[in-house]
Amino acid sequence: xxxxxxxxxxWEQVLVDSYLHASxxxxxTVIAAVIGIFVGIGVYRSPGGSAVATxxxxxxxxxxxxxxxxxxxxxxxxxVAPTVTALVLYALLPxxxxxxxxxxxxxxxxxxxxxxxxxxxxxxxxxxELRLAWPSILAGMRVSTQMLMGIAAIAAYAxxxxxxxLIFSGLQRVGGANAVNMAVAGTLGVIVLALVxxxxxxxxxxxxxxxxxx
Amino acid sequence: xxxPTAERGSRRAERIRLYAQPLIVxxxxxxxxxxxxxxxxxAIEQRSINASTILTLTWxxxxITAVVTALVLVVAVPxGVVLTRRWAKPLAPLxxxxxNIGQAAPAVGLLVLFFLATGWTGFWxVVLPTALYALLPxxxxxxxxxxxxxxxxxxxxxxxxxxxxxxxxRIEFPLAVPFVLAGLRTxxxxxxxxxxxxxxxxxxxxxxxxxxxxxxRRTSVLVVGAVLAVALALLVDWLxxxxxxxxxxxxxx
Numbered sequence: 001x002x003x004x005x006x007x008x009x010x011w012e013q014v015l016v017d018s019y020l021h022a023s024x025x026x027x028x029t030v031i032a033a034v035i036g037i038f039v040g041i042g043v044y045r046s047p048g049g050s051a052v053a054t055x056x057x058x059x060x061x062x063x064x065x066x067x068x069x070x071x072x073x074x075x076x077x078x079x080v081a082p083t084v085t086a087l088v089l090y091a092l093l094p095x096x097x098x099x100x101x102x103x104x105x106x107x108x109x110x111x112x113x114x115x116x117x118x119x120x121x122x123x124x125x126x127x128x129e130l131r132l133a134w135p136s137i138l139a140g141m142r143v144s145t146q147m148l149m150g151i152a153a154i155a156a157y158a159x160x161x162x163x164x165x166l167i168f169s170g171l172q173r174v175g176g177a178n179a180v181n182m183a184v185a186g187t188l189g190v191i192v193l194a195l196v197x198x199x200x201x202x203x204x205x206x207x208x209x210x211x212x213x214x
Numbered sequence: 215x216x217x218p219t220a221e222r223g224s225r226r227a228e229r230i231r232l233y234a235q236p237l238i239v240x241x242x243x244x245x246x247x248x249x250x251x252x253x254x255x256x257a258i259e260q261r262s263i264n265a266s267t268i269l270t271l272t273w274x275x276x277x278i279t280a281v282v283t284a285l286v287l288v289v290a291v292p293x294g295v296v297l298t299r300r301w302a303k304p305l306a307p308l309x310x311x312x313x314n315i316g317q318a319a320p321a322v323g324l325l326v327l328f329f330l331a332t333g334w335t336g337f338w339x340v341v342l343p344t345a346l347y348a349l350l351p352x353x354x355x356x357x358x359x360x361x362x363x364x365x366x367x368x369x370x371x372x373x374x375x376x377x378x379x380x381x382x383x384r385i386e387f388p389l390a391v392p393f394v395l396a397g398l399r400t401x402x403x404x405x406x407x408x409x410x411x412x413x414x415x416x417x418x419x420x421x422x423x424x425x426x427x428x429x430x431r432r433t434s435v436l437v438v439g440a441v442l443a444v445a446l447a448l449l450v451d452w453l454x455x456x457x458x459x460x461x462x463x464x465x466x467x
Contacts, residue, residue, distance in 0.1 A: 051230055055234070064447050067410055067443035068444070151320075
């Protein structure tokens with residue numbers, strides 16, 4: 001069976017897996033963004049705190065994803081729980097780092113001016129600093145999504161959802177008629193999804209960046 | 215360019231990791247090994263948790279990582295140099311674009327596809343796709359590193375009568391070294407990560423212990439394998455950081 005015939009006969013499964021893959025990655029990126037932005041807000045005023053947060057997050061990123069997934073299985077079991085935990089942990093670094101960079105590079109004279117016209121600390125943070133830091137935070141989320149696309153494929157080993165299941169089924173059926181087709185569908189699917197979602201991020205950036213700094 | 219405050223923050227983070235990382239790694243490995251060898255192991259656990267098995271698998275893992283890194287260096291750095299020469303300039307965006315798309319491919323997919331397509335098992339079926347995957351960061355960084363060299367310096371080198379090659383060797387390349395090293399560090403970490411998947415294609419490595427522990431429901435085996443893989447990744451990353459500190463040009467430090 002050629003690859004296109006295979007795709008025509010299995011397109012429903014491929015679409016469902018793609019949908020699950022994209023939705024897992026995007027939801028985990030959003031969870032990581034919420035956590036990461038709070039962590040960033042918590043530490044960006046202290047150089048020591050920023051350094052520790054960045055060091056920790058970048059050390060987490062060096063952990064092989066298969067090893068982290070393995071360590072999570074005895075604790076969280078199989079399926080969605082270890083997948084989400086692993087993906088969120090990996091997505092944190094770019095977001096935390098970019099939040100800290102974004103917030104700490106806001107021009108001091110701008111925040112001083114805001115304080116001067118009587119805005120509260122939270123007012124300055126939510127209405128000025130976070131908005132100016134947004135493009136940087138968004139860039140972090142974009143990098144995270146790209147990374148998670150590949151890592152999520154490994155999560156199928158722990159019975160997680162997504163396109164990795166196609167790759168692993170292909171591996172199990174080695175020598176079988178559709179083994180290569182399945183692995184190709186899974187791998188290509190991830191690449192296509194990654195490119196599409198990357199385009200979406202550019203669009204989100206256009207729509208949500210404050211007009212003044214676009 | 216980021217502003218000085220952010221730069222200082224990440225430099226400080228680097229310094230913390232440079233000192234803390236090896237200590238934490240050795241601490242964790244010692245604790246886990248002491249726990250594993252100290253507990254009552256049944257026959258199945260003993261088959262995996264013994265000095266010779268652990269050493270063999272770790273060595274396989276190190277071997278894969280080392281060969282991948284060597285291959286990447288030998289291919290990516292010269293390729294990066296060639297692609298930044300003036301006559302090859304039009305090719306550069308094309309190659310970088312391809313490299314970016316390649317980076318979006320999942321490592322596990324590349325590994326499995328390569329295995330299915332060739333039918334080989336073992337060492338090279340792991341090394342080749344991993345090297346392909348780890349090639350991209352080094353190639354991109356080499357090109358970026360060479361492109362960011364101030365053209366005035368190159369002009370000056372030519373002006374005092376240096377040949378094109380000696381400008382490359384004595385000016386451009388030394389200034390690009392920090393970028394190359396940063397790419398190499400990324401490649402090293404990627405290689406250790408993909409090598410944990412080597413067991414999928416009978417390539418050995420510490421992933422074998424994770425897989426065995428998972429399939430035979432022996433948490434101790436799984437944990438020892440996973441922790442050793444994590445420790446190896448952190449150690450290799452630390453070596454990369456050390457190389458960045460020691461091998462960068464002195465004037466830029």
